[in-house]
Amino acid sequence: MSALPPLDPLDADAPLRGVEVLELAGEYSGYAGKLLSDLGAAVTRVSVTSETIVEPARPLDGASIDPAPLFLHRGKRDLLLNLELEHDRSELDRLVGVSDIVLQSAGADASSGQIGADEIRALNASAIHVILTPFGLDGPAAGYVSADLVRQAAGGLLWLGGYPDTEPIAAFGDQSTLATGIFGAVAALIALAERDRSGEAHAVEVSSQEVLTQALETSLAEYEFTGRVQRRIGDVPREAGSGVFACKDGYVSMVAGRLGTAEAWKRLRTWLVEEQIPEAESLWDEGWDELAFRRNPEAVARFTSIFEDFASRHGKQELYLEAQRRSIALAPVNSLDDVLGDVQLAARDSIVEVRDPATDASGRVPGAPFRISPLGPEPDAIALSDAAETAATPPR
Amino acid sequence: MSLNGTFSGLRVVDFCWVGAGALVTKLLAEHGADVIKVESRERPDNLRVSPPFRPGREGLDGSGYFASRNNDKRSFALNMRNPKSRGIALRLVAGADVVTNNFRPGVMERWGLGYDEVRELNPSVVYLAMPMQGSSGPHRDYIGFGQTIAALGGLVELSGLPDRAPVGTGTQYPDHVPSPGHALVALLAAIRQRRATGRGRLIELSQFESTVNLVGPALLAASLGASITRTGNRVPGHSPSAVFRCTGEDNWCAVVARDDAEWRSLARTVGLDALGADPRFATLEQRKAHEDELEGLLAAAIGDRERWELTRALQAEGVPAWPVMSSPDLLADEHLRARGFWRTLNHPAIGEMTAPSAPFRIVGEGPTGPVEAAPLLGAHTREVASSVLGLDDAQIDELVAEKALW
Numbered sequence: 004m005s006a007l008p009p010l011d012p013l014d015a016d017a018p019l020r021g022v023e024v025l026e027l028a029g030e031y032s033g034y035a036g037k038l039l040s041d042l043g044a045a046v047t048r049v050s051v052t053s054e055t056i057v058e059p060a061r062p063l064d065g066a067s068i069d070p071a072p073l074f075l076h077r078g079k080r081d082l083l084l085n086l087e088l089e090h091d092r093s094e095l096d097r098l099v100g101v102s103d104i105v106l107q108s109a110g111a112d113a114s115s116g117q118i119g120a121d122e123i124r125a126l127n128a129s130a131i132h133v134i135l136t137p138f139g140l141d142g143p144a145a146g147y148v149s150a151d152l153v154r155q156a157a158g159g160l161l162w163l164g165g166y167p168d169t170e171p172i173a174a175f176g177d178q179s180t181l182a183t184g185i186f187g188a189v190a191a192l193i194a195l196a197e198r199d200r201s202g203e204a205h206a207v208e209v210s211s212q213e214v215l216t217q218a219l220e221t222s223l224a225e226y227e228f229t230g231r232v233q234r235r236i237g238d239v240p241r242e243a244g245s246g247v248f249a250c251k252d253g254y255v256s257m258v259a260g261r262l263g264t265a266e267a268w269k270r271l272r273t274w275l276v277e278e279q280i281p282e283a284e285s286l287w288d289e290g291w292d293e294l295a296f297r298r299n300p301e302a303v304a305r306f307t308s309i310f311e312d313f314a315s316r317h318g319k320q321e322l323y324l325e326a327q328r329r330s331i332a333l334a335p336v337n338s339l340d341d342v343l344g345d346v347q348l349a350a351r352d353s354i355v356e357v358r359d360p361a362t363d364a365s366g367r368v369p370g371a372p373f374r375i376s377p378l379g380p381e382p383d384a385i386a387l388s389d390a391a392e393t394a395a396t397p398p399r
Numbered sequence: 400m401s402l403n404g405t406f407s408g409l410r411v412v413d414f415c416w417v418g419a420g421a422l423v424t425k426l427l428a429e430h431g432a433d434v435i436k437v438e439s440r441e442r443p444d445n446l447r448v449s450p451p452f453r454p455g456r457e458g459l460d461g462s463g464y465f466a467s468r469n470n471d472k473r474s475f476a477l478n479m480r481n482p483k484s485r486g487i488a489l490r491l492v493a494g495a496d497v498v499t500n501n502f503r504p505g506v507m508e509r510w511g512l513g514y515d516e517v518r519e520l521n522p523s524v525v526y527l528a529m530p531m532q533g534s535s536g537p538h539r540d541y542i543g544f545g546q547t548i549a550a551l552g553g554l555v556e557l558s559g560l561p562d563r564a565p566v567g568t569g570t571q572y573p574d575h576v577p578s579p580g581h582a583l584v585a586l587l588a589a590i591r592q593r594r595a596t597g598r599g600r601l602i603e604l605s606q607f608e609s610t611v612n613l614v615g616p617a618l619l620a621a622s623l624g625a626s627i628t629r630t631g632n633r634v635p636g637h638s639p640s641a642v643f644r645c646t647g648e649d650n651w652c653a654v655v656a657r658d659d660a661e662w663r664s665l666a667r668t669v670g671l672d673a674l675g676a677d678p679r680f681a682t683l684e685q686r687k688a689h690e691d692e693l694e695g696l697l698a699a700a701i702g703d704r705e706r707w708e709l710t711r712a713l714q715a716e717g718v719p720a721w722p723v724m725s726s727p728d729l730l731a732d733e734h735l736r737a738r739g740f741w742r743t744l745n746h747p748a749i750g751e752m753t754a755p756s757a758p759f760r761i762v763g764e765g766p767t768g769p770v771e772a773a774p775l776l777g778a779h780t781r782e783v784a785s786s787v788l789g790l791d792d793a794q795i796d797e798l799v800a801e802k803a804l805w
Contacts, residue, residue: 152641152719162569163570209758219570219729222726223467229453235569238563255550332543339617366619367619369611372612376603381598
């Protein structure tokens with residue numbers, strides 16, 4: 004398989020070429036629209052001047068540039084409409100009329116007065132209307148207002164983050180907003196598939212709280228099966244071999260011994276012994292092959308002491324390269340500058356340069372999160388190959 | 400009206416294992432696709448041996464981790480280490496609409512099941528590969544899990560308190576939301592195009608690149624010279640943005656003021672009316688300048704409040720607030736229950752277990768969600784071998800005896 008280049012949304016064969024998307028500017032719709040745009044949809048983003056548009060909080064202290072246009076809205080057609088003007092109202096109605104998908108942030112957080120679901124239905128009965136909300140459109144808390152921190156609390160992700168001796172600490176970077184945008188795009192495409200199949204176009208709602216419950220890993224089942232409530236454990240590894248560990252110039256993250264990596268746990272101990280780390284030999288003593296033993300706080304503390312003794316002599320990149328050479332799942336805890344300098348991302352042209360027309364400043368953003376190959380052959384050109392005929396014969 | 404059958408007739412041959420890939424095909428299965436999960440006793444999916452287990456229900460069929468990601472799929476036991484299995488796998492993918500995997504590059508190719516080989520056999524196939532760092536580049540063979548991918552992508556370093564070590568996201572977050580979500584977006588688009596044109600294609604989701612998108616705005620700022628570090632629960636643009644202890648053990652409430660009016664409402668609701676008019680806190684800029692003091696005053700005022708009572712009082716005034724929900728809180732949450740979000744599945748080895756629905760639904764209807772619990776290992780081997788591959792009982796018996804269908 005040859006290497007796939009970064010996605011080109013202008014490719015004539017892009018999967019969503021011909022799909023018209025109207026993105027009504029709002030808290031969650033930006034990332035949903037971006038993903039559809041990445042895949043070739045024609046996305047028109049409409050901001051309305053007669054109301055306050057709630058956009059995500061921006062982690063941009065010290066930056067001179069607004070990230071939204073350059074990261075979220077690249078490739079979209081941007082319109083600013085004043086709905087008190089008849090011309091602008093007609094333009095919005097026209098856009099609804101030609102759209103396959105209308106993305107709208109709603110719920111109590113959304114700016115009101117854009118356009119209602121009934122109006123969209125009346126203007127275009129075949130449009131998919133995706134309504135992105137904090138808590139859904141019904142239920143006792145449907146009218147509640149939110150921010151990223153509150154949504155992470157409501158969805159359970161916040162409970163699992165942070166240190167045991169402090170309050171829970173949220174995941175960085177407006178994750179609930181981005182995650183809701185991702186599943187807004189998923190919902191839009193499933194509704195589009197349903198329209199293709201049955202001819203029925205639906206209004207679909209997405210709940211940010213429900214999106215985040217997908218991130219809780221084993222905590223729901225663990226509580227239901229055993230009564231144990233998983234809690235935040237902070238910077239202490241959950242078990243010997245897996246967790247975040249200090250090294251010479253920062254931290255590394257490692258998974259060795261769990262999720263089917265028993266061999267990696269052996270390789271890790273071999274590595275420590277080869278490096279002649281004091282007491283590393285003791286990790287081969289009875290008990291250390293058992294996950295339950297390695298989860299004992301004393302075992303965690305002992306392993307951490309031995310490993311960090313070793314890691315304190317090496318930088319995170321050095322540990323990364325050597326661990327991977329030994330087939331151990333270890334990665335550096337990267338800063339943003341580290342990410343920008345990562346050789347793998349550079350080799351794949353995964354970070355792209357963008358220029359702000361207002362300031363002429365140029366910066367770098369991630370390219371699309373997925374890549375696609377050229378389209379396969381036309382159906383008429385398909386002929387059964389020898390391999391296919393061979394494969395069609397039952398094995399004996 | 401429902402989305403349960405949207406992908407009825409779509410056959411997915413699923414080589415995904417562990418977390419991120421399994422969630423992609425789970426959603427397709429919940430929406431009607433026939434997802435045939437190819438797995439084996441010879442080398443079981445890591446999740447089948449991963450806790451949690453209900454006491455007394457340990458074993459390859461008892462994992463709650465596995466069960467939470469594989470409902471509504473069929474399990475086809477195929478031991479790829481048996482020389483006969485490659486031919487069987489080729490026949491399976493020859494009739495597939497979609498083929499999926501999240502192995503490292505080279506594994507599917509070694510089995511003769513790489514995209515180029517499968518396309519030769521099945522030119523219209525849509526093929527999803529989810530290698531950790533992509534199929535090219537110097538680190539293409541590197542291994543990892545959600546936790547290490549989050550570290551690589553910058554999420555771990557930026558999550559935590561500024562004067563403490565980074566803590567990350569608490570779970571293997573990239574595996575659960577962004578990587579399956581991003582893969583689904585591209586896959587659904589390609590499936591639609593295939594329906595329209597009869598032409599398939601390869602989709603590649605580098606889980607590293609997927610995760611880097613989650614810090615996209617911050618990465619842009621950093622590239623322009625901004626110094627972005629972890630700030631706990633504080634974010635630009637909001638103040639306060641904090642979590643406060645309430646009455647009871649380990650009970651907390653997240654509270655945010657997005658503007659000055661919300662701040663004044665917050666101050667009034669927690670009995671700090673005078674603070675609402677205090678010039679030290681009048682504007683966002685001023686509150687940011689005195690954030691330690693502000694949070695200290697609020698913590699003292701909130702400490703004797705019950706978390707739900709506080710939440711309702713604040714929400715009544717239009718202030719964003721919600722208790723920090725643990726697993727038992729979520730399972731009992733009256734809002735999620737009123738929305739019919741949780742379903743009960745009866746798993747043949749585990750017994751009853753709760754499963755979440757899809758996080759979207761047709762407006763006015765209940766959610767689409769799981770119907771059948773995750774399959775026992777190989778539960779559908781005979782059925783698939785017979786109805787999909789056309790093997791007769793004698794052929795199947797022989798392949799089982801030889802541990803090819805195993």
